[in-house]
Amino acid sequence: MSYNRDFCINELIMNDMNTIDNDGGWYLSSILTDGFKGYNNFTDEELMQELRERDLSLRPYGGKE
Numbered sequence: 001m002s003y004n005r006d007f008c009i010n011e012l013i014m015n016d017m018n019t020i021d022n023d024g025g026w027y028l029s030s031i032l033t034d035g036f037k038g039y040n041n042f043t044d045e046e047l048m049q050e051l052r053e054r055d056l057s058l059r060p061y062g063g064k065e
Contacts, residue, residue, distance in 0.1 A: 008047050009039040015054055 019027045039047065 003048075005044065005047065008051060011056055012039055012047070012050055012054070015056060 016027070039050075042050065
């Protein structure tokens, strides 16, 4: 699979921000409580798994799945 890593990270960040805006503070509270290692520290497989879990895997990533 070919994809643009920076684009994927930005998509996840934007999704996080939308979740915080739309669903209240539970998501932010969860991050602050349990911690977060940062998307730049994710492996490529971890990034793709996170995208799949959020149903974002069908969006274009500057490459083909």
